Amino acid sequence: MKKLSIALCSAFLCGVCSWATDIAFQVVQHNDVIDTVCEQTLVIEDQILDYFFNFGDIVTNEPAVAIVPEDAENLWRTAYAFAVTGGADYFVELRLFYSGKASRDPAHISLNDLERVQWTIADVKTGKKIAEAKAKVRKPASGKTDASGVKEFAASIADAMRKAIRKNIDKKSKR
Numbered sequence: 001m002k003k004l005s006i007a008l009c010s011a012f013l014c015g016v017c018s019w020a021t022d023i024a025f026q027v028v029q030h031n032d033v034i035d036t037v038c039e040q041t042l043v044i045e046d047q048i049l050d051y052f053f054n055f056g057d058i059v060t061n062e063p064a065v066a067i068v069p070e071d072a073e074n075l076w077r078t079a080y081a082f083a084v085t086g087g088a089d090y091f092v093e094l095r096l097f098y099s100g101k102a103s104r105d106p107a108h109i110s111l112n113d114l115e116r117v118q119w120t121i122a123d124v125k126t127g128k129k130i131a132e133a134k135a136k137v138r139k140p141a142s143g144k145t146d147a148s149g150v151k152e153f154a155a156s157i158a159d160a161m162r163k164a165i166r167k168n169i170d171k172k173s174k175r
Contacts, residue, residue, distance in 0.1 A: 021057045021165060023090045024083035024124075025049060027064040028075060031098035037064045040109045040150055041096055047154035048094065052162065060086060076120075083124050090130075090165055094119045094157070111137055111145040111153055119157065121164055131164035 027045040029037055045064050052059045062079050076093060083091035095118040114137045121131040139145060140152035 021090065021169065022086075022088045023052055023057055023059050023092060023165070024079070024086060024088035025059065025061040026075070026079035026091075026093045027061070028072065028093060028095045029064060029066040029098065030069065030095060031066060032100045033098065035066050037066050038098075040113065041066075043109060043147060043150050044094075044096065044154040044157075047151045048158040048161070051155055051158035055162065060088065080122065080124075083122075088124050090168075091122045091124050092119060092161060109147045109150055111139065111149050114153075117157060119161060121161060121168075123168060130168045131161075133160065133164075 025045070025048065027041060027048075029041045031038070041064050045061065049059050049061060060083075062082060065075065067075060072095075079093065080091050096114060097116045097118070098113050099115045116134065116136050118134045119132070120129055122129050137153065140149050140156065142149060142152055144152065
């Protein structure tokens, strides 16, 4: 009985690992007011990683960073290289742009400080960008702008990202 349980468990784990998509993330904060990663950025990052993980995907991430625009291209290349060496299927870079009027308190969490988001998804195996999006930040359906609104907003971003990845996977499987 014990051998059968081990065999079934092993088969299940192998099946899950072959079904899961391996996604590497990088969250980049653009903010003229503070040069440290704010709590809101970390909440968004956590929510997005949890979203993909809860769908059974394998998620890894480079630590969120606060940068100036001049460093953006170097950061993309470095984080993408980590995704390649880590064996990821996809690399996702999420850029969060905060207003110059944003709170100087890094622990402050409100959607009111976030002006726009951009994200890019690249297929690591081909090196091609498969999706890009830019959006102004709007209040989520609940109308909340506090921490729960930030989480709701992040989940909507993750949903759009996941749809783009699934679309690419479906396209590949039809070839």
